[in-house]
Amino acid sequence: MSKTTPAVTSQPGGAPEKAPRIWSTTLMFVMTLAVALVAVPWYAITHGYSVGAWVLFVVFLYANGMSITGGYHRLWAHKSYDAHWSLRVIYLIFGTMALQNSVFIWASGHRVHHLNVDDEDKDPYSIRRGFWFAHIGWMMREYESGKPNLTNIPDLKRDPMLAFQHRFYLPLALATNFGLPLLAGWAIGDVWGTFWLAGVLRLVVSHHVTFFINSLAHMWGSRPYTEENTARDNPVLAFFTYGEGYHNYHHIFAHDYRNGVRWWQWDPTKWLIAGLSYVGITRRLKRTPGFQIQRALLSMQFTRAQEKLAKHHQAGHSHIEQLRQRIAHEYETFTAALSEWAKVKEQWLEEKKRLVVEHWEHSQLQQRLLEIEASLRMQRRRLRIISAQLA
Ligand SMILES: [Zn+2]
Numbered sequence: 001m002s003k004t005t006p007a008v009t010s011q012p013g014g015a016p017e018k019a020p021r022i023w024s025t026t027l028m029f030v031m032t033l034a035v036a037l038v039a040v041p042w043y044a045i046t047h048g049y050s051v052g053a054w055v056l057f058v059v060f061l062y063a064n065g066m067s068i069t070g071g072y073h074r075l076w077a078h079k080s081y082d083a084h085w086s087l088r089v090i091y092l093i094f095g096t097m098a099l100q101n102s103v104f105i106w107a108s109g110h111r112v113h114h115l116n117v118d119d120e121d122k123d124p125y126s127i128r129r130g131f132w133f134a135h136i137g138w139m140m141r142e143y144e145s146g147k148p149n150l151t152n153i154p155d156l157k158r159d160p161m162l163a164f165q166h167r168f169y170l171p172l173a174l175a176t177n178f179g180l181p182l183l184a185g186w187a188i189g190d191v192w193g194t195f196w197l198a199g200v201l202r203l204v205v206s207h208h209v210t211f212f213i214n215s216l217a218h219m220w221g222s223r224p225y226t227e228e229n230t231a232r233d234n235p236v237l238a239f240f241t242y243g244e245g246y247h248n249y250h251h252i253f254a255h256d257y258r259n260g261v262r263w264w265q266w267d268p269t270k271w272l273i274a275g276l277s278y279v280g281i282t283r284r285l286k287r288t289p290g291f292q293i294q295r296a297l298l299s300m301q302f303t304r305a306q307e308k309l310a311k312h313h314q315a316g317h318s319h320i321e322q323l324r325q326r327i328a329h330e331y332e333t334f335t336a337a338l339s340e341w342a343k344v345k346e347q348w349l350e351e352k353k354r355l356v357v358e359h360w361e362h363s364q365l366q367q368r369l370l371e372i373e374a375s376l377r378m379q380r381r382r383l384r385i386i387s388a389q390l391a
């Protein structure tokens, strides 16, 4: 996730590194970082910070971060749920304050990222062009890959609130970044302390933790769901990124409102969205069916088991023939479960069409689908035990 630079054509055929620099963005990043590194400690030594200023730093940091993750990312870029206008206004105010460009540009670039993930020419923040490029470099030059293509957001363009933000982005960004910290600082009687912490330091920290999703979350962590792209699941990153560190899951099931899909996985954005659904502020939350999640996990387990088997074979471990047979047998069970699931699902859909809504939820076919899902879960356990013997 992250933002895209204003559109200007880069040199056709030229090396990407030679693309012209975007001075406004570059200076903004350099100067905010320099002020955060110099003025913030200087003020601590000369004046000290009040507890209130620190509290406001955390409050604004979270408000910014979760407006990007809950609003820009999961609501607007992926449409993973619906939100009441009051929540959308809050997302817009604090998302603008996060200084990651308008929702139009951000969501458009992000949809391109998902569609072309890891493509060196098309992914606006492809990790294959290095950590620095994926983290921040892509925003500092007029790369062809970063050129906004607003044709992929017709749904968002119909929203007048988003059009307003896009049109008046710069004055709104300045007003929120200077106005809100100064106002809050005045309210608690510590204008300058609040400005340095909740204004400048908050912006720099907010920027870089978000940018880690494009850089570190495509390099560091595990890939339990798919190896078809570089996205990784990483609980450490999830902690600092309001739940977005479960990026491997996110790239395979991008329309799920959750990134950390297990109940215990740290994903405050998911908890916010789910929590607000109880009072009707969020609605129509999209969840990936459990069966699909189990299928993806199990497929990856089989791939890994096969890799281990191949290695043992090369090393001449003929005694693992028994394990090989067990894995082959498990694989047969797996494919049988998949085809049965498809068949039952079809029958279930037919039945659902015929019966009234109250009844189909309790139908026997629905029960059978849940049983198949549970059997995949058991199979994952068995396969884990077999794989452990191969290690
Ligand atoms: Zn990604």
Ligand SMILES: [Zn+2]
Pocket: 001, 073, 077, 078, 110, 114, 250, 254
């Ligand atoms: Zn995404």
